[in-house]
Amino acid sequence: MKSSARQTTPVKIKIAGLNLWYGDNHAVKGIDMAIPANRITALIGPSGCGKSSFLRCINRMNDLIDHVRIDGQVIVDGKNIYDNDVDEIAVRKRIGMVFQQPNPFPKSIYENITYAPLKHGQVRKGRESDALVEASLSSAGLWNEVKDKLHSPGTSLSGGQQQRLCIARAIAVSPDIILMDEPSSALDPISTEKIESLMLELRENYTIVIVTHNMQQAHRTADYTAYFHLGELVEYDETKKLFMNPGQQLTEDYITGRFG
Amino acid sequence: MNNHPFHDPGLKARHRSARLFKWYATASIALTLAFLCFFLFDMGRTAFPALWQTYVKVDVSYSEKTLRLTSKAIDRKYRKIVSRAWLRNIRRQVEVKPELMGHTLSQWVLADDQVDQYMKGHHYNLKVKQIAVVEALKVEGAIEMRWNNIFFARGDSKLPENAGLLSALIGSLLTLGVTMLVAFPLGVMTAVYLEEFARDNTLTRFIEVNINNLAAIPSILFGLLGLAVFINLFGLPRSSPLVGGLTLALMTLPIIIVSARAALRSVPDSIRQAGYGLGLTRVQIVQDHVLPLAMPGILTGSVIGVAQAMGETAPLIIIGMIAFIPDSPTSIVEAATVLPAQIFTWAGLPERAYVEKTAAGIVVILLILFLLNTIAVYLRKKYEIKC
Numbered sequence: 001m002k003s004s005a006r007q008t009t010p011v012k013i014k015i016a017g018l019n020l021w022y023g024d025n026h027a028v029k030g031i032d033m034a035i036p037a038n039r040i041t042a043l044i045g046p047s048g049c050g051k052s053s054f055l056r057c058i059n060r061m062n063d064l065i066d067h068v069r070i071d072g073q074v075i076v077d078g079k080n081i082y083d084n085d086v087d088e089i090a091v092r093k094r095i096g097m098v099f100q101q102p103n104p105f106p107k108s109i110y111e112n113i114t115y116a117p118l119k120h121g122q123v124r125k126g127r128e129s130d131a132l133v134e135a136s137l138s139s140a141g142l143w144n145e146v147k148d149k150l151h152s153p154g155t156s157l158s159g160g161q162q163q164r165l166c167i168a169r170a171i172a173v174s175p176d177i178i179l180m181d182e183p184s185s186a187l188d189p190i191s192t193e194k195i196e197s198l199m200l201e202l203r204e205n206y207t208i209v210i211v212t213h214n215m216q217q218a219h220r221t222a223d224y225t226a227y228f229h230l231g232e233l234v235e236y237d238e239t240k241k242l243f244m245n246p247g248q249q250l251t252e253d254y255i256t257g258r259f260g
Numbered sequence: 261m262n263n264h265p266f267h268d269p270g271l272k273a274r275h276r277s278a279r280l281f282k283w284y285a286t287a288s289i290a291l292t293l294a295f296l297c298f299f300l301f302d303m304g305r306t307a308f309p310a311l312w313q314t315y316v317k318v319d320v321s322y323s324e325k326t327l328r329l330t331s332k333a334i335d336r337k338y339r340k341i342v343s344r345a346w347l348r349n350i351r352r353q354v355e356v357k358p359e360l361m362g363h364t365l366s367q368w369v370l371a372d373d374q375v376d377q378y379m380k381g382h383h384y385n386l387k388v389k390q391i392a393v394v395e396a397l398k399v400e401g402a403i404e405m406r407w408n409n410i411f412f413a414r415g416d417s418k419l420p421e422n423a424g425l426l427s428a429l430i431g432s433l434l435t436l437g438v439t440m441l442v443a444f445p446l447g448v449m450t451a452v453y454l455e456e457f458a459r460d461n462t463l464t465r466f467i468e469v470n471i472n473n474l475a476a477i478p479s480i481l482f483g484l485l486g487l488a489v490f491i492n493l494f495g496l497p498r499s500s501p502l503v504g505g506l507t508l509a510l511m512t513l514p515i516i517i518v519s520a521r522a523a524l525r526s527v528p529d530s531i532r533q534a535g536y537g538l539g540l541t542r543v544q545i546v547q548d549h550v551l552p553l554a555m556p557g558i559l560t561g562s563v564i565g566v567a568q569a570m571g572e573t574a575p576l577i578i579i580g581m582i583a584f585i586p587d588s589p590t591s592i593v594e595a596a597t598v599l600p601a602q603i604f605t606w607a608g609l610p611e612r613a614y615v616e617k618t619a620a621g622i623v624v625i626l627l628i629l630f631l632l633n634t635i636a637v638y639l640r641k642k643y644e645i646k647c
C-alpha cells in the first residue's frame with residue numbers, strides 16, 4: 001500500500017530505501033516516498049514513531065548528531081543529497097526548516113531576516129537588504145505588525161509572531177522546500193490559524209513538508225498525508241482519501257483516536 | 261480537643277527542627293559577617309595612619325658643600341628628625357631650580373619615620389633629646405601631618421617614610437595585562453573547540469578531565485613550571501611581568517575554560533539548530549550567534565580568574581617577582597614586583613612604620629578586587645541578551 005498516492009504534479013523529493021539508526025536504535029525503517037512539488041505533505045503518527053527523524057533526513061540535519069547512521073537515498077530535483085559531492089551546507093540552504101519552538105536569533109527582527117542571505121552573498125547591505133526584509137516579512141504575513149520596530153529584538157515578539165518571523169527567515173534565503181516540525185504546536189489557536197493560511201499561500205512557490213500531531217491541521221492544510229508507525233511508513237495518500245477511507249487498520253485506529 | 265481532623269502529632273517536632281535549622285543558618289551567617297566586619301574594621305584602622313605623613317619646617321641651605329654632603333644642609337639637631345631620603349633629593353632640587361644655590365630657605369621637609377611614628381602615637385625609637393626637639397617644633401607649629409602622596413606616587417624604599425606602592429601597582433597591571441592577553445583568547449578558543457567542535461570521544465574526555473584537574477593544582481607548582489619553562493628553557497628575563505604574566509596565565513586558563521564552557525553550554529541548542537537550518541556554517545553560528553550569548557558568562561568568569569591571579573603570590577615569588585623595586589617598571593621585560601608580593605615584603609620588615617603600609621596595601625588590593633567584581637557584575641548586566 002506504500003506510496004499509492006497518484007501524483008498529478010511533478011515529484012520534488014524522491015526518497016528510496018531510507019534507513020536511520022541512532023546507535024542501535026533503528027528509528028527510520030526503509031522509507032520509500034515521493035513528495036510532490038508545490039504541495040503540502042503532512043507526516044502524522046504517534047509520538048516517537050520517527051517523523052522528526054525522517055524529516056531531518058531531508059535536509060541532512062541529522063548529520064550533526066553523533067552516532068547517527070543513515071543509508072538510502074533522498075533525491076531532490078534529480079540529485080541524491082547524500083552523494084559524496086554534495087555539501088550539506090548547500091542542501092540546508094535550499095531546504096529550509098522551521099522548528100517546533102520559535103527560535104529567532106537573539107538579534108533584531110531585521111538582522112534575523114538578513115543574516116543568512118548576507119552570509120550566502122544573496123543580497124548586499126542597504127537597499128537590497130531592506131527590500132528582502134519587507135518581502136520576506138510580507139510573505140510571512142508579519143510586515144504590518146512589525147514594520148515600525150524592525151530594529152527591536154526578535155525575541156520581543158509574541159510566540160506566534162516569532163514563529164512567523166522564523167518562517168520569514170527561512171523564506172529569505174529563497175529555498176525550494178520548507179520543512180516544518182510541528183510549527184504550531186506551541187501556539188494558540190489564532191496564531192495556528194495564521195500559520196496554516198500562511199502555509200496555503202506559500203504552497204504556490206514552495207514544497208512544504210510538515211510534521212503535525214493535529215489531525216485537523218493535516219486535514220485542513222495538507223494535500224497528501226503520510227502515516228508513520230514505529231519507524232515505518234504505513235500509508236501515504238491524498239489527505240482526503242487517507243482520512244475518509246484509510247487503507248490500513250493501523251491508520252484507521254490512529255485517526256479515529258483509538259491510540260496515539 | 262486533640263481529635264480534630266487536622267491533628268497531626270508529628271508536626272510539632274517537624275516545626276521544631278525546621279526552626280532549629282533556620283536558627284543555625286542565621287547564626288552561621290551572623291558569625292561570618294562578624295568575622296568579616298572585624299577583619300575590615302581592623303584593617304581599616306591599621307591602614308588609616310598610612311594615609312598621613314609627618315612634615316617639619318626647617319631651614320635648608322643649598323651650597324657646594326651641602327650638595328656634596330647632604331646631611332650638612334640642615335641644622336645638626338634636626339639630623340635625626342628629617343628624612344634622609346628627602347635630603348638626598350636636594351641635589352635634584354638644585355638641578356631643577358639652579359637659583360636655589362647659595363640660599364638658605366625655611367621649608368616643609370619630610371620627617372623621619374621614627375618622628376612620624378611618634379606623632380601617630382605608635383611605638384617609636386627616639387632619644388630624649390630628639391623628643392625635646394620634636395616637642396619644640398610642635399610648639400612653634402613647625403610640624404604637621406599631611407596627605408601621604410608618597411605612598412601612591414613612589415616605589416619601594418628602605419626608608420619607610422619614602423616607601424610607596426606605585427611600582428608594585430604598575431607591576432601588577434603589567435603582569436595581569438600579560439595574563440589576560442594570553443589566557444583570555446586561549447581559554448575562550450579552547451572552550452569553543454571543546455564545546456562546539458570536538459566530537460565526544462576518549463581524547464576530548466581526557467583533555468577535559470585534565471583541564472579540570474589543572475584548576476586544582478597548588479599554585480606554587482605553576483611557579484616551578486614557570487621557572488623551568490619560561491626562564492630556564494626559553495631564557496625569558498627573571499622577575500619580569502612577562503614571565504609572571506605567563507605563569508599566572510597557566511593558572512587562569514582552566515578557570516576561564518571551565519566558565520566559558522559553562523556559558524557556552526547554557527546557550528540554547530535551538531539557536532544552533534536555527535542556524536544550521538539556514539545553511540550557515542558552524543563557524544558562522546558560533547561566532548555570531550552563540551558567542552555573543554555566552555559572552556556575559558565568559559567575561560564574568562574571566563574577571564574572576566583575573567581577580568584570583570591578582571592575589572596570587574607564591575608562584576611569583578618562585579620566579580623572582582619579590583625583588584626590591586624602587587622605580588616603576590616601564591616594560592614587561594624589566595624586573596618588577598606585584599602588590600601581594602610587596603605586601604609580603606613589607607610584612608617581613610622590622611620597622612614599625614611598615615605595619616601601617618602593609619595594612620594600607622591590603623586595603624588597596626581589597627578595593628581593586630571589589631572594583632573587579634563590580635566590573636564583572638556590570639558586564640554581565642550590560643551584555644545580557646534575552647533569548
Ligand SMILES: Nc1ncnc2c1ncn2[C@@H]1O[C@H](COP(=O)(O)OP(=O)(O)OP(=O)(O)O)[C@@H](O)[C@H]1O
Pocket residue numbers: 022025027045046047048049050051052053054065
Ligand atoms: N538525537 C537522538 N539521539 C538518539 N535517539 C533519538 C534522537 N532523536 C530521536 N531519537 C529516537 O528516535 C526515535 C524517533 O524519534 P523522533 O523524534 O523522530 O519521533 P517523533 O515521531 O518526531 O516523535 P514526536 O511526535 O514525539 O516528536 C525515538 O525512539 C527517539 O528516542
Ligand SMILES: [Mg+2]
Pocket residue numbers: 051052053181211
Ligand atoms: Mg518530533
